Amino acid sequence: MLVYNDQYHKKQELETIEPGKIRMYVCGPTVYDQIHIGNARTFLSFDVIRRYLVHKGYEVTFAQNLTDVDDKIINRANEQGRTAAEVAEEYSQAFIEQMRRFNILDPDIRPRATAEIEAMQEMISSLIEQGSAYVVGGDVYFSVRDCKTYGIVSGRDVDQLMVGARIEENEDKRDPLDFALWKAAKPGEPSWESPWGPGRPGWHTECCAMIHRYLGCPIDIHGGGSDLSFPHHENEAAQASCAWHEPLANIWMHTGMLQVSGDKMSKSLGNFHTLKEVLDRYPANAVRLLMLQTHYRSPLDFSFERLDGVAGTLERLEGSVTNLRWAASHASGAGDDDALDAAVATARAEFAEAMDDDFNTAGGLAAIFGLMTAANTYLDDAGADASAAACTAAADALVELAGVLGIMLGEAAGEALPEELVGLAAEHAGYAGDSAAEAAEALLAARQEARAEKDWARADAIRDAIAALGLAIEDTAAGARLKAKEQ
Ligand code: AMP
Ligand code: ZN
Numbered sequence: 001m002l003v004y005n006d007q008y009h010k011k012q013e014l015e016t017i018e019p020g021k022i023r024m025y026v027c028g029p030t031v032y033d034q035i036h037i038g039n040a041r042t043f044l045s046f047d048v049i050r051r052y053l054v055h056k057g058y059e060v061t062f063a064q065n066l067t068d069v070d071d072k073i074i075n076r077a078n079e080q081g082r083t084a085a086e087v088a089e090e091y092s093q094a095f096i097e098q099m100r101r102f103n104i105l106d107p108d109i110r111p112r113a114t115a116e117i118e119a120m121q122e123m124i125s126s127l128i129e130q131g132s133a134y135v136v137g138g139d140v141y142f143s144v145r146d147c148k149t150y151g152i153v154s155g156r157d158v159d160q161l162m163v164g165a166r167i168e169e170n171e172d173k174r175d176p177l178d179f180a181l182w183k184a185a186k187p188g189e190p191s192w193e194s195p196w197g198p199g200r201p202g203w204h205t206e207c208c209a210m211i212h213r214y215l216g217c218p219i220d221i222h223g224g225g226s227d228l229s230f231p232h233h234e235n236e237a238a239q240a241s242c243a244w245h246e247p248l249a250n251i252w253m254h255t256g257m258l259q260v261s262g263d264k265m266s267k268s269l270g271n272f273h274t275l276k277e278v279l280d281r282y283p284a285n286a287v288r289l290l291m292l293q294t295h296y297r298s299p300l301d302f303s304f305e306r307l308d309g310v311a312g313t314l315e316r317l318e319g320s321v322t323n324l325r326w327a328a329s330h331a332s333g334a335g336d337d338d339a340l341d342a343a344v345a346t347a348r349a350e351f352a353e354a355m356d357d358d359f360n361t362a363g364g365l366a367a368i369f370g371l372m373t374a375a376n377t378y379l380d381d382a383g384a385d386a387s388a389a390a391c392t393a394a395a396d397a398l399v400e401l402a403g404v405l406g407i408m409l410g411e412a413a414g415e416a417l418p419e420e421l422v423g424l425a426a427e428h429a430g431y432a433g434d435s436a437a438e439a440a441e442a443l444l445a446a447r448q449e450a451r452a453e454k455d456w457a458r459a460d461a462i463r464d465a466i467a468a469l470g471l472a473i474e475d476t477a478a479g480a481r482l483k484a485k486e487q
Helices: 039-053 071-081 084-101 117-129 158-164 201-216 226-244 275-279 283-291 304-330 337-358 359-385 388-404 420-429 434-454 456-468
Strands: 002-005 010-013 022-028 061-062 133-136 139-142 179-184 199-201 219-225 249-255 259-260 471-476 481-485
Touching: 002 249, 010 071, 022 039, 022 201, 022 226, 039 061, 039 249, 039 259, 039 275, 039 283, 039 388, 061 201, 071 084, 071 275, 084 275, 117 139, 117 179, 117 199, 117 226, 139 226, 179 201, 199 201, 201 226, 201 471, 219 226, 219 304, 226 249, 275 283, 275 471, 283 304, 283 359, 304 359, 304 388, 337 359, 359 388, 420 434, 420 456, 434 456, 434 481
Parallel strands: 022 061, 022 219, 219 249
Antiparallel strands: 002 010, 133 139, 139 179, 179 199, 471 481
16 A cells, blocks of 8 residues: 655555554644644544554554643633643643544543653653753753754755754853753743752653653654644654654645635634634534545645535435445345446445555545445345345445544444334234334324324324434335434
């Protein structure tokens, strides 16, 4: 399979350091506020990359940090009259909650910067000893000019960077390109004791020390948004190169920016929507579907009109799975299955081909929709004779492939029928078993019977009891069935 390595600006065959295993790291958020959907796009992209690698059979170890000490957190705490630790804890929890709501898998390892100070100090000491860093007052700086590999991640040239570099406010730095590994504490700021006096780590230091500690260098894949390529990832790589004489990562992957009317979505521009706000209004499946229609490296234009537009697509996909399952359990099964079986095989092959080409999720979705269309045609043609085996295989393929993209359909979405149906069926239909699916059938049959006998009161009582569970009765050509009520 091909993966685009941003370090070399080209796709390359995926070769892992250890056979069958992948160690990957994606820079996590600075926890001072709710994340916006631009941030979420980056985290979603790597969630899908991870899911697909697991689907391919790789054993993936995924680490993501929480940057829980930073100027932005300290400023927010000061504004609100709280401690930085309180702010960081609140937004760490908020981040984890919204990621789960967005159906993003938890990382295997989630280190917090404030719990890793020792590993960072060890790395800084080593850099000082090796002449790659120097102490000025209580600050420690990384000496960019002394790093022979500087520029390898982002392809930048140190001399050209110098031309563009602003003369910084801090006159103590030997070179404007140097960056802080350790920042001396200012009054009222959170700080830790260190050989250079009380202070806190620089942002670039965190990820590098955590990667080394938890995954070892080099790792297979290091990811983040394209805005992190320089200077953040460049600086991370420079530290690893000078501290341990190892590359930090073999493959660098960067996602394109989510934009609004052509501008990058960002806190500073004020053109943002938080993930929470969007997930309060739209299901995670819809937001994922919209975002995955664009390749992860391309910019993505976000608008609520586009998001509204995918709702119908998602409904058709969900409907297709429901109809296939329904046909599988209700049709005679006498019909031919070749056409649908072939469509399933084609969809699986096209999905793999697209995703093997640098995670082309738009192509993966096209394969899923191709199968959906073929399945709908098959159901229309086969009618009551549909083949149960073929319908089940098609429904399974739709659920599985969409699931690789984290789009949960049917049973995978946890839309099983509620257990309360068993009690209702006992009351209204004399049902004595304990299966919600059987209870649903018994209730529908009882309502049908009541209607046939023109016992409208009983028929309505059954319908109302079902509605009270948030379910609606849908009358189809093959009989009635229950489905979740539209909200
Ligand atoms: P931050 O908390 O600012 O470090 O951002 C967390 C992640 O979101 C980083 O990987 C950023 O590159 C990424 N990011 C920030 N803004 C956007 C955007 N508009 N579109 C996509 N990713 C973004
Ligand atoms: Zn990082």
